[in-house]
Amino acid sequence: MAETNEHGHKWTMIVDLDKCNGCNACVVACHAENNVPIASEEEVIRGRGNHWIRIERYWEGEYPDVQARFIPVFCQQCGSAPCEPVCPTYASYHSTEQNLNVQVYNRCVGTRYCGNNCPYKVRFFNWWTPEWDSPLNEQLNPDVTVRSAGVMEKCTFCIQRIRRAENDATADGRELRDGDVQPACAQACPSRALVFGDLYDPESQVSERLPAERQFKLLENLGTEPAVYYLKGEDTHVGE
Amino acid sequence: MLESRAEVRPYWEKPIPEDEEHAHQLEHFREEDLLLDAIPPSESSAIILNSMKSTGLGFWMAAGFTGALVALLMGTWGLQIFSGLGITGLNRSVMWGPYIANLVFFIGIGHAGTFISAALRLMHMDFRRPISRAAETVTLFGLAAAGLFPLIHVGRVWKIFYMFPIPDERRLWPNFRSPLLWDATAITTYILGSTLFMYAGLLPDLAMARDHTTGWRHQLYKALALGWRGSLGEWLRLEKLANILSYVIIPVMFSVHTIVAYDFAMAVQPGWHSTIFGPFFIAGALFSGVAAVIMVLIILRKTMRLGYFLREQHFNSLGIFLMLLSIIWGYFYFNEWIVTWYGNLSAEQAILNMLTGQLSPLFYLMLVCNVAIPLGGLWSRRVRTSMPAMFVICLAVQIGMYLERILIVPGFLSRNELPFNWVNYTPHLPEILITLGTFGLLSFLYILWTRIIPIVPLWEVHEGQAFQSTRRVGRGLFTTHTDMH
Ligand code: SF4
Ligand code: SF4
Secondary structure, rough: OOOOOOOOEEEEEEEEOOOOOOOHHHHHHHHHHHHOOOOOOOHHOOOOOOOOOEEEEEEEOOOOEEEEEEEEEOOOOOOOOOOOOOOOOOOOEEEOOOOOEEOOHHHHHOOOHHHHOOOOOOOOOOOOOOOOOHHHHHHOOOOOOOOOOOHHHHOOOOOHHHHHHHHHHHOOOOOOOOOOOHHHHHOOOOOOOOOEEEEEOOOOHHHOOOOOEEEEOOHHOOOOOEEEEEEEEOOOOOOO | HHHHHHHHOOOOOOOOOOHHHHHHHHHHHHOOOHHHHOOHHHHHHHHHHHHHHHHHHHHHHHHHHHHHHHHHHHHHHHHHHOOOOHHHOOOOOOOOOOOHHHHHHHHHHOHHHHHHHHHHOOOOOOOHHHHHHHHHHHHHHHHHHHHHHHHHOOOOOOHHHHOOOOOOOOOOOOOOOHHHHHHHHHHHHHHHHHHHHHHHHHHHHHHHHHOOOOHHHHHHHHHOOOOOOOOOHHHHHHHHHHHHHHHHHHHHHHHHHHHHHHHOOOOOOOOOOOOOHHHHHHHHHHHHHHHHHHHHHHHHHHOOOOOEEEEEEEEHHHHHHHHHHHHHHHHHHHHHHHHHHHHHHHHHHHHHHHHHHHHHHHHHHHHOOOOOHHHHOOOOOOHHHHHHHHHHHHHHHHHHHHHHHHHHHHHHHHHOOOOOHOOOOOOHHHHHHHHHHHHHHHHHHHHHOOOOOOOOOOOHHHHHHHHEEEEEEEEEEEEEEEEOO
């Protein structure tokens, strides 16, 4: 389902719910890659858990016929993003070239309007100045800003990796190839539930797999035009 | 020539009818109606000037207590800036809490001042004459208190100037698509407009105070009165300015709370995204605003001995108005929820379920405070003219309207589209202290203000008295009104 392409990219993620087993490897990888602050147990109980990608677990049915459903949820990089127009300072804005929703940390004053208006609730506020317990504080990713207290943050599709791949390609004098860019979550997923690529590139994996019979978008009825495609899972009976 | 001039009596010397029955009726009228009960201007000025100088123990205690609350507000805010918004009870779903509810609430109580002095002025409602300035003062300080909350609420207040349209070398402008910017624009316009409106109306009274005081007060009023002498030309110009400003400020007032409502209505958050929010918020704003004005008037009348100016008739009229607003508010609320309930969309249903479940104590308390108590009491004239009863009813309205804002802001936010993100909210101590401190700030400024500025617009009262009279028709005595225009 490659879309026409003049210039730029349409970065897209496919999440195959049939393959996700809820192992949370993607969550850990994301924390490591993006310097995502780690909320204490107490903070998580207060509803301040901070994960750019999270695994929403839903139970279906009554015991003993129970099904667990795992849905990895992260910023859907909406084509028509509700978080953008409400930001008074353009800290949340749209990169037309990358077709991504971008968060400019040092422009953010922290009104948190974007967070209210994101129906997926994937935007996180830094309630405190982030701290990492030793030795985690020694392994922050130098390619990614450490955000201060008082600003919003969220999944970027690992834009630092996209940028690096683009620069490498330009240095080599070639076009970006499918597979050059892998966000940390997709790279870490052991069951290959997450597939990432450029929908403008007709050869890419995402273009080849879409449209799929099982595809749907999360809260599509709201008209946010997400760039994340979910593939419906078959029944996976726990305990069978 | 001289003789005919002598026949013109000053307006405060109304002839006493010879007929005993009529004299009795007139006596009754004078008791009821301030505008018929004219006394020499020097005496009424003296009442006001004395009340401004009355700084007894009660005054200092009130000022000290509210001043301590202001210190609490500033201290807690300082702590919050230093340690981060983590000290509040907000969480990743409920990103707006009491700070935004306070913003809406304090802007709301600022609506009554403009309505009472501008709209009632244009409608020639004479009962507003002695109360308009007290109401405008509620507006002024309500807006000042509300203006703090965008600052208290944001994560990085030291970067707040990113929201102002300041030219910079990167040509970065604030985002005028954001309702927050519309909000900032509307509120700034409203503050400027209502301050100007208030100041214009203050000039003759400042001049009066200037002419009757000595020392620092004299110097202050001399500077503030801008050389007002009371010539015919000045009066005509003041009249014209007040009329123009009244027409200008009313649409601004309506726009302000509509836009505050847009902060919510423009969002995709279930429960917020509602077309009725603009008028609904205006009704609520006037409702809590009028109740606030009544409470202030009761306190002023009692503590500053303004019984001559603030009479039962004023509380009666305001009480009827408050009852009307309670009905309007209830009508909007019913509309809002019956449509949502019937529509039966899952996310909105989750909010409705919460109202009758987890939040039901607040929800029912709100309905009791906003509908049952006002409608149950205000239909009776006895209640409307009894100060303690009115005070209790107005206090109930304040509580009810505050709860309404709390339900809408952190209440609704705790339910959203994906049930995984449902998080309940409980306020933490800093939010409570800051909220209390803001009520303290409003009262503190108000208390100081009443000792510096004539809180009753004397010239408006005098003007009204000059144009109000009685006339005999047959056996009865009736009040008549000469329209100045
Ligand atoms: S998912 Fe939320 S944060 Fe991401 S673009 Fe859409 S509205 Fe914005
Ligand atoms: S790493 Fe893959 S399988 Fe594991 S939770 Fe994430 S998406 Fe699911």
